[in-house]
Amino acid sequence: MLKLFNGLKQYTIPIIITFTLLIIRSLSDLYLPTITADIVNIGIVESDTQYILKMGGFMIAIAAFGSLCSIIASYLIAKTSNGFSEKLRDEVFTKVASFSLHEFDQFGTASLITRTTNDITQIRMIMDFGLRMMVMAPIMSLGSVAMAFSKDATLTIIFIVIIPILGSVVYIIMRKGLPFFGAMQKKLDSLNLVLRENLIGIQVIRASNRDHSEKERFEDINKDYSSTSIRVNRIMGTLMPLVTLIMNLAIISIVWFGGIRINLGYMQVGDLIAFIQYAMLVMTSVMAFTRVFIILPRASASATRINEILNTEAKIKDTLELEKPDKKHGYIEFKDVTFSYPGAECPALHNISFSTGPGEITAIIGGTGSGKSTLVNLILRFYDVDSGCILVNDIDIRNTTQESLRKKIGYVPQKSSLFSGTISENIKYGNDNGNLDDIIQAADTAQASEFISLMKEGFDSVISQGGKNISGGQKQRLAIARALIRKPEIYIFDDCFSALDYKTDVNLRTALYKNTTQSTVLVVSQRVNSVKEADQIIVLESGKIVGIGVHSELLENNEIYQEIVSSQLTKEEIA
Known part of the structure; x- marks a missing residue:
């Protein structure tokens, strides 16, 4: 995954600004409980209303400034993650476009589609949440412990006990769940493959009365994917409740022992309130960081799959030598x-x-x-x-x-492929520089003008995806016209x-051979x-x-x- 994120270098300045803003936001959040403690210890205990209003206004100003920093940081994170994922999609698409048929056979069309869409989405999700938590969670956790220590060093022992326990729980659960995320993405490939085959081959399936068997086939793959997903969610689903339980036990311990220390005169009420708030900040940070660890394994598996594409060298490459001019x-x-x-x-x-x-x-x-x-x-x-x-x-x-x-070369494949758009656009696909006369001439030679003239919009008639709204013979004639307009060697x-x-067939070949004598x-x-x-x-x-x-x-x-x-x-x- 780290190799994949090397592409973030062009976003260095927005990321530095984002991190700075998030640090400011974290420090402002860390300072608020201390102000609360002062309000309780000084303003409320000494009945100093003026002090309460003064510090209350100060709290609002700090909270508003922290929120503003957070909003700007969120905007920059969204811009960075979406820009990076857009760039990554372009890179993957460009790489796939350079593949020979050997690489297409190796990966499979369904897998390439999943990697270009779903896998890159997983990367974007970890960036959206991870960039924020990568800064805030450590600062909030360690900062809360430090601030709590400044209020009461003895009570901070609870944090020293709790944090290693939390770390161990996260590590054990992540270790068990990580292998399943790669398996899930592969099973998603299989699911997409079956779905794609069913959509493309729907006519054959229905004509062969195979609807039921194909439904069973899809259900088997779907069930396999769902069972793996459920198993992962069961493992990962235990993480949040365990973290919450441990942190709630920590808060109970803080209240219990804090009350004792207040009675003994070692601690003030305001400090205990601040201490509880710091404990809540630690719990919030750990839970947020835990969410990162839930997203991270799947993103890691997705990054591996994307890197497989980017690191695959096409077997067919262009020569680096200068081309010799054609003599023939x-x-x-x-x-x-x-x-x-x-x-x-x-x-x-x-x-x-x-x-x-x-x-x-x-x-x-x-x-x-x-x-x-x-x-x-x-x-x-x-x-x-x-x-x-x-x-x-x-x-x-x-x-x-x-x-x-x-x-x-002007090539007409065995299976004609048309693109969504007009008839004119499909013929012109063979030569962007072709004018209307070229389009008409190519259609005439391909024996396509007759059926085109019967269509309401003529050459501006719309072809649906894959040419589903015209017959097989009409598709073939348009594909031939597309090759003819190239006027190749x-x-x-x-x-x-x-x-x-x-x-x-006879008319087409007669016209074809007449116009291709050179x-x-x-x-x-x-x-x-x-x-x-x-x-x-x-x-x-x-x-x-x-x-x-x-x-x-x-x-x-x-x-x-x-x-x-x-x-x-x-x-x-x-x-």
């Missing part, structure tokens, strides 16, 4: 590329070699799990190859920045025609009709290339391709 445009070459997913027993791709360039349409076809999308992910450098290399414009993609690499279409009907086009598909016109078809099977050629060649001499064609087309269509 749109050329892709795979040289004996092999790649395995982390923990996999066998490679997802094995010894892949091929090349393609501008004006060429290269199609990649194969069965499910053959490695088609993996190959695309490697071009975009979502993962790095295990061996071999991928060249774009004769430059190894590991020797260029990810930003400059992806600027050259390389287009990658990863099985993105699957939700289109035959007529729309670029390199990679089409990943399981549909033969989507790839048979390609200049080069690569057939994948179990991560290996088992055939390269045009449709007619492969149909004649490639057994795997023949099986794919015969499973999709009739004899008449093949002929």
Whole structure:
């Protein structure tokens, strides 16, 4: 946690001012019981009304000044804690944004969301309360003991006995409760994961009549989280009652022995009242400090989880070398590329070699799990190859920045993702500099203009989160338009025609190929009709290339391709 709080250096001046104000507030609170003792011992005992009014007014002035200091300190603490948590969220978000898919797989999306929100909230809470108590609690506790000692040294022995007992109780309970807070945060990750899966997959769940089983699954995780939370609260819940009991026993002892000392003439009534007030201040400080210790373990566990993100180095990093200017445009070459997913027993791709360039349409076809999308992910450098290399414009993609690499590529993923906003904003997401003519042209080529024109607001029609208010085929066409507006050197279409009907598919590909003659086009598909016109078809099977050629060649001499064609087309269509 201390490492995480190194980021507070920029708030040094507000923190120093805050600490100064809190010290003033603490000293004012410590002085009030002494004034009370003087009022009782002098004003009330000697019936000096003038003295009572004078000291009463002095008390009000000190209390008001202390309260003002406290208000200003509270404002500065709130500003500091919220500013620090905002900065920390930015750092975590920036770090997560730099992760490769490997790190996303390692942490899990649900856990990353929890760490960015709930865990940082725990840090803010400990700062809100901890910064105040870190100054006030020690001063109030030690100061109260010192002031009590000045009133009656003998009676102060009660504090000397009580404080070590309180410390031991806090230590024992915290030691038992601390391990559970880390477990709670992990179980909160699991809870968020199940909830997220249920919200995203609600259609599949209902269509499969799995509502009941998913409810049971959520209840099991929820019950596990709740039982751990209850167990922690049972442990931590004993702390406050025990502290209160010990301090009340201390006050009873003070009253008991103080009364005896008054009768013996060793102590005045006003001093006993002040002594009780100091005991109350000690109890209040210890209880406040105890609350810090209740929040601290969870904040410590959260700080550890946040540090795990900040200390994780992305496996894919940009080269520090200066980039060489491209001599070519749109050329892709795979040289004996092999790649395995982390923990996999066998490679997802094995010894892949091929090349393609501008004006060429290269199609990649194969069965499910053959490695088609993996190959695309490697071009975009979502993962790095295990061996071999991928060249774009004769430059190894590991020797260029990810930003400059992806600027050259217009990518349409297998699963279309749209963002909340207008249709125009979603298409323009591919190119911020695109104007209305560019948007319309991209939509025309993607065969999206027809359904857009039927919408009430046209290009200004609002798309809900994830594109829930339009069909799958419409989402795919908008995703294609988003890639087209980039006008890149390389287009990658990863099985993105699957939700289109035959007529729309044909029209789209005709318009697409007509407007991408100066670029390199990679089409990943399981549909033969989507790839048979390609200049080069690569057939994948179990991560290996088992055939390269045009449709007619492969149909004649490639057994795997023949099986794919015969499973999709009739004899008449093949002929």
